[in-house]
Amino acid sequence: MSHLNPRFGSFQNKNIWIIGASSGIGEACAKLFHSHGANLILSARRIDALESLKAACLHNNAPSSKVDVISLDVNSESSIQEASKHVLENMKHIDLLLFVSGIYEPMRASDFDYQIVFNTVNTNLLGPMRVLGEMLPQFIRQGNGHIGLVSSVAGYSGLPKSLAYGPTKAALINFAESLYYDLHPKGVSVHLISPGFVATPATARNDFAMPALISPEEAALEIARGLERGEFDIHFPKRFTRFLKFLRILPYSMYFWILKKFIKI
Numbered sequence: 001m002s003h004l005n006p007r008f009g010s011f012q013n014k015n016i017w018i019i020g021a022s023s024g025i026g027e028a029c030a031k032l033f034h035s036h037g038a039n040l041i042l043s044a045r046r047i048d049a050l051e052s053l054k055a056a057c058l059h060n061n062a063p064s065s066k067v068d069v070i071s072l073d074v075n076s077e078s079s080i081q082e083a084s085k086h087v088l089e090n091m092k093h094i095d096l097l098l099f100v101s102g103i104y105e106p107m108r109a110s111d112f113d114y115q116i117v118f119n120t121v122n123t124n125l126l127g128p129m130r131v132l133g134e135m136l137p138q139f140i141r142q143g144n145g146h147i148g149l150v151s152s153v154a155g156y157s158g159l160p161k162s163l164a165y166g167p168t169k170a171a172l173i174n175f176a177e178s179l180y181y182d183l184h185p186k187g188v189s190v191h192l193i194s195p196g197f198v199a200t201p202a203t204a205r206n207d208f209a210m211p212a213l214i215s216p217e218e219a220a221l222e223i224a225r226g227l228e229r230g231e232f233d234i235h236f237p238k239r240f241t242r243f244l245k246f247l248r249i250l251p252y253s254m255y256f257w258i259l260k261k262f263i264k265i
């Protein structure tokens with residue numbers, strides 16, 4: 001079956017900008033891609049964490065591959081302009097721009113907080129859009145390259161405690177689909193990445209048992225495999241994501257019945 005994009009192939013000597021590399025899934029992707037010979041630019045707000053990651057990459061992996069760090073807040077236009085300029089000066093060609101940045105605040109209707117909703121939409125949805133405002137012309141000029149957007153299975157359909165987070169990820173799915181439609185004819189690949197539960201600082205505060213929980217290293221492997229094959233829809237772990245994909249095609253009466261019966265949070 002066609003995977004909708006050309007294969008990304010080997011990571012050797014590929015130029016990759018990871019946004020949201022300072023912890024969790026982004027950090028694991030950086031380590032994995034670098035161990036396969038990719039040149040990296042690492043971004044997030046916490047520069048100290050990025051510098052430690054850079055040191056770890058260069059210590060453990062092939063030192064011939066470059067690692068560079070540039071701080072970036074996806075909510076700040078000026079920070080985006082500065083970082084994009086730096087990336088374009090240092091990488092004449094970008095093979096992959098990977099958006100892993102995101103925040104997660106569990107919320108129920110009884111503690112609805114508009115400010116948290118605003119911050120979540122701003123970071124998770126408008127953040128990647130803001131960066132792409134600067135970077136899409138470069139990809140269109142190149143006529144190739146890959147853009148990966150980390151969404152979540154929480155975007156498939158409404159889930160408990162997901163009042164702020166879920167809508168941002170649902171919108172990101174829709175955004176990736178529309179982006180694919182426009183960029184594929186121009187030779188630029190788009191990858192929609194939807195993880196299930198991954199054990200990272202973001203989920204460490206969850207006070208419920210997370211089904212099919214995987215490590216950030218497993219998540220990074222799944223992302224690398226999906227990219228290598230050119231998949232548009234990179235979702236994992238399949239034992240969990242396939243079930244959620246099935247739930248979203250059910251009539252709402254069955255969907256809500258199953259949620260009530262099996263999800264006790």
Ligand SMILES: NC(=O)c1ccc[n+]([C@@H]2O[C@H](COP(=O)([O-])OP(=O)(O)OC[C@H]3O[C@@H](n4cnc5c(N)ncnc54)[C@H](OP(=O)(O)O)[C@@H]3O)[C@@H](O)[C@H]2O)c1
Binds near residue numbers: 023103104197
């Ligand atoms: N863990 C899961 O179970 C799970 C499941 C599905 C999807 N996801 C998604 O996977 C992505 C990574 O999450 P994670 O679990 O690895 O969490 P994490 O360890 O908290 O990582 C989040 C990353 O986003 C960065 N970030 C947050 N706000 C930012 C901003 N304004 N500007 C730039 N970078 C920002 C953080 O860096 P700084 O704080 O240094 O800026 C950090 O590097 C998120 O998009 C999340 O929604 C996670």
